[in-house]
Amino acid sequence: MAQTTDTALLDGGRRLPLVEDFYTIQGEGYHAGKPAYFIRLGGCDVGCRWCDAKYTWNPRLYPPTAIETVVARALSCPAQAIVITGGEPLLYPLDALTGRLRDEGLEIFLETSGTHPFSGAFDWVCLSPKRQHPPLDEAYARADELKVIVETEDDFAWAERNAARVGEACRLYLQPEWSRSEQMMPAIVEYAKAHPEWNVSIQTHKYMRIP
Numbered sequence: 209m210a211q212t213t214d215t216a217l218l219d220g221g222r223r224l225p226l227v228e229d230f231y232t233i234q235g236e237g238y239h240a241g242k243p244a245y246f247i248r249l250g251g252c253d254v255g256c257r258w259c260d261a262k263y264t265w266n267p268r269l270y271p272p273t274a275i276e277t278v279v280a281r282a283l284s285c286p287a288q289a290i291v292i293t294g295g296e297p298l299l300y301p302l303d304a305l306t307g308r309l310r311d312e313g314l315e316i317f318l319e320t321s322g323t324h325p326f327s328g329a330f331d332w333v334c335l336s337p338k339r340q341h342p343p344l345d346e347a348y349a350r351a352d353e354l355k356v357i358v359e360t361e362d363d364f365a366w367a368e369r370n371a372a373r374v375g376e377a378c379r380l381y382l383q384p385e386w387s388r389s390e391q392m393m394p395a396i397v398e399y400a401k402a403h404p405e406w407n408v409s410i411q412t413h414k415y416m417r418i419p
């Protein structure tokens with residue numbers, strides 16, 4: 209379980225436990241290849257065994273940072289899109305942060321496991337459901353993109369159960385778990401060819417050697 213950050217310290221979302229923020233290229237999913245400013249928040253209670261951001265899990269390691277500080281840094285580079293990620297960003301009230309970003313005319317994308325109630329306003333929501341802690345019902349209705357991580361062939365049935373719950377316009381992606389990528393890619397390719405409503409997503413940033 210993630211340890212909690214004292215909510216009083218967050219001042220209604222005007223401060224958030226910031227792990228890191230940086231300008232890079234979105235590596236995966238629908239917006240792969242797009243330059244974007246990433247805001248990574250600390251704290252996650254989902255506990256994926258293969259998580260490549262385990263350092264984010266304990267929010268107490270990341271003192272609340274004023275959102276104005278982060279917004280100013282995002283504005284100091286030419287980014288037109290913001291990716292809010294984690295950890296699990298929906299652990300926190302995101303209205304203040306997304307409101308400020310929107311005031312500046314920036315596009316706002318969210319990466320979430322959908323395990324906590326929504327707050328904030330987004331131009332794009334990428335829902336990545338996890339078996340051990342499935343999304344809340346409301347997350348399926350909010351998803352513009354469903355990104356299912358595939359570790360074994362059992363995950364195709366899990367992917368379909370999730371796809372049955374999102375809206376018709378939601379884009380569907382199968383993405384190999386990084387450490388199983390070589391083994392699983394042939395099955396993912398064949399599955400997408402046989403079920404062309406699915407697209408294949410790979411973590412291109414890892415090939416580009418960027419964060």
Ligand code: SF4
Pocket residue numbers: 252253254255256258259260261262264294295296321338
């Ligand atoms: S939901 Fe994301 S951040 Fe949380 S444990 Fe799973 S992969 Fe890691």
